[in-house]
Amino acid sequence: MAAKVHPNVALPSLGQPPADEEPVTLTVWRKSLLLNCRGFTVFDASGNLVYRVDSYASDSRAEVVLMDAAGRPVLTVRRRRLIGLGADQWLVYPGEEARRTPPLYAVKRRAPAQYMRGGGHGSAKSMAHVAPCSGAAGVGAKTGGGYEVEGSYLRRCCTVYDERRQAVAEVRPKEALGTDVFRLVVQPGMEVPLAMAVVLALDQMFGKPSLLRSWSS
Known part of the structure; x- marks a missing residue:
């Protein structure tokens, strides 16, 4: 499997098309391509490395940093516990500024009752809601109703819809490579780094086993 997904040469991170x-x-x-690390490695259609997430086993931070091929931070996904509300949030920050700047987005897992019955935002198939944070500016910032994520991340088959119910990103299986390698297709209406941040949040919510679970415990 490694030979089929190994990158060619490093390129700068992708932006919004x-x-x-x-x-x-x-x-x-x-x-992760690094020894003794957990994480993600992301390639473009030509096999070039574009994004990475790396963390050593001793790293216990409740956050995940999405980096470009050169190791520069692009976005940070940080868990925020919501005591008594039945679900946690994963906040998306620009760069590595999780303690210095307001978040751009809040990704909230649907409570089990909502997920089964369709309560709150979205439909009965919705498993997460991505809401823009007030006053946010930077990569991924927008106004409007945010995004709804429907489907099954566990099966690597889910879709991100905007407020007009247009599909702006999809997670799809990659043939014959199992669930640890999959496709992310991003439409021009959504920024690519933000779509990756949503994937990282979904992995913490639904991944079995989640490579990032220890970072958010």
């Missing part, structure tokens, strides 16, 4: 461009297709590998 112009409206007239084609969707961006990434291959996401739930594995």
